[in-house]
Amino acid sequence: MPDATPIYGFPYPCPGETISPSAFSSLALAIDAKLLDVNNDLTFALNRPNFDNDFSSTQVITAGVDTVLTTTDSTYTISVAGVWVFWMALSVTVNPATITSQRLRVRQNGTVRFGYTQDNEGNNTLQNYAVGPIIAAAGDVITGQFLYTGTGTMTVQTQISGKLLCRIP
Amino acid sequence: MALSCPTEENFAAVAKQLHKTAVEAEERIYELEYQLRAAANRPTIIQESDTLETGLFSGTVQLMGPRFGVSFLTTFNNTLVPSDEGVANNSAPFPILGEGAYEVGFTATIVASGAADVNSYRIIQIQQHTPDPSSAGTIIAGFRLVDAIATTVFESGNGIDVSIAGHLRIKANDRIFVTIYHTNTSSTLNVSIGARVWIHKVSDATLTAVL
Numbered sequence: 001m002p003d004a005t006p007i008y009g010f011p012y013p014c015p016g017e018t019i020s021p022s023a024f025s026s027l028a029l030a031i032d033a034k035l036l037d038v039n040n041d042l043t044f045a046l047n048r049p050n051f052d053n054d055f056s057s058t059q060v061i062t063a064g065v066d067t068v069l070t071t072t073d074s075t076y077t078i079s080v081a082g083v084w085v086f087w088m089a090l091s092v093t094v095n096p097a098t099i100t101s102q103r104l105r106v107r108q109n110g111t112v113r114f115g116y117t118q119d120n121e122g123n124n125t126l127q128n129y130a131v132g133p134i135i136a137a138a139g140d141v142i143t144g145q146f147l148y149t150g151t152g153t154m155t156v157q158t159q160i161s162g163k164l165l166c167r168i169p
Numbered sequence: 170m171a172l173s174c175p176t177e178e179n180f181a182a183v184a185k186q187l188h189k190t191a192v193e194a195e196e197r198i199y200e201l202e203y204q205l206r207a208a209a210n211r212p213t214i215i216q217e218s219d220t221l222e223t224g225l226f227s228g229t230v231q232l233m234g235p236r237f238g239v240s241f242l243t244t245f246n247n248t249l250v251p252s253d254e255g256v257a258n259n260s261a262p263f264p265i266l267g268e269g270a271y272e273v274g275f276t277a278t279i280v281a282s283g284a285a286d287v288n289s290y291r292i293i294q295i296q297q298h299t300p301d302p303s304s305a306g307t308i309i310a311g312f313r314l315v316d317a318i319a320t321t322v323f324e325s326g327n328g329i330d331v332s333i334a335g336h337l338r339i340k341a342n343d344r345i346f347v348t349i350y351h352t353n354t355s356s357t358l359n360v361s362i363g364a365r366v367w368i369h370k371v372s373d374a375t376l377t378a379v380l
Binding site: 005007038048115 | 183184185187188190191192194195198199201202205206208209210211213215244245247272274276278288322323324325326327328329330331332333334365367369
């Protein structure tokens with residue numbers, strides 16, 4: 001019976017077995033496959049799936065309504081399972097009639113993970129931003145959610161960027 | 170990798186030779202893979218509070234968030250630091266992780282326990298302290314403040330979300346603390362369950378230059 005190495009399972013014949021050419025090829029192919037595997041890891045490490053979406057298309061938000069940011073370029077679908085850090089910012093393109101505060105939250109599959117609250121006393125419309133870590137599976141969807149207090153409607157654009165800290169195999 | 174080959178006079182050694190080849194190849198590739206994965210997945214710890222934190226008084230700097238000495242969950246840890254060691258308010262993590270550049274961050278929802286004073290402010294800081302025997306210390310004796318990441322958030326009447334992150338060069342015996350100073354005099358503040366602290370080692374302190 002052939003045996004195999006404990007970690008990668010490289011096959012080798014045991015003493016007393018009839019040695020055939022396949023013993024050589026099996027071992028060589030197994031080593032080759034593992035080297036390709038390691039090479040894929042190297043390629044991944046050199047091309048980490050970080051991303052940055054510049055200003056999204058605009059979205060109109062009504063005062064007092066906690067609104068999910070739905071423009072396609074304001075969301076991100078996780079490409080690789082791992083620990084990510086997301087940064088989301090929101091800029092105002094059309095000011096509301098009045099504004100006293102605003103809150104931007106970042107969500108994972110609809111669940112709020114973190115956010116940031118701005119005081120807008122004096123009707124300033126400072127850019128709002130939130131940053132934090134998310135442990136994500138491939139396919140998880142990152143979205144934003146925005147609420148402001150005041151009157152009227154405001155038009156906003158979103159920026160979202162993410163970096164992969166660690167991959168989860 | 171230098172491997173000897175069996176000769177025609179010694180076919181009986183083929184099995185042994187293939188075994189040796191397989192084991193040597195595994196050792197070499199494993200070492201390579203380990204180093205590659207360590208470089209691509211830098212040390213990272215994420216911790217989360219699992220109890221409501223209450224009683225944060227106005228007018229004084231206080232510790233908050235997940236930290237050593239209070240209840241928290243480690244939600245991610247790919248390091249040798251035991252998961253029951255808080256990354257904040259603790260002497261354990263950085264001697265294990267080593268001196269280097271770290272990304273450090275904090276997120277929380279902070280709500281007044283009673284009346285919320287609109288426009289009162291909350292200064293949130295991640296403070297880095299280093300050993301200094303001559304220092305009385307603003308948080309613990311024998312340590313002095315050397316760096317901080319900070320933000321100021323104003324109360325809008327509905328509580329606040331806060332999130333901050335930055336980079337610190339941390340030495341092995343340094344400690345980090347998450348603090349709050351606020352002016353909500355009408356009531357104390359609570360930190361909701363789920364406040365997070367994370368640290369991510371960006372690089373070692375000393376690196377060989379690679380061009």
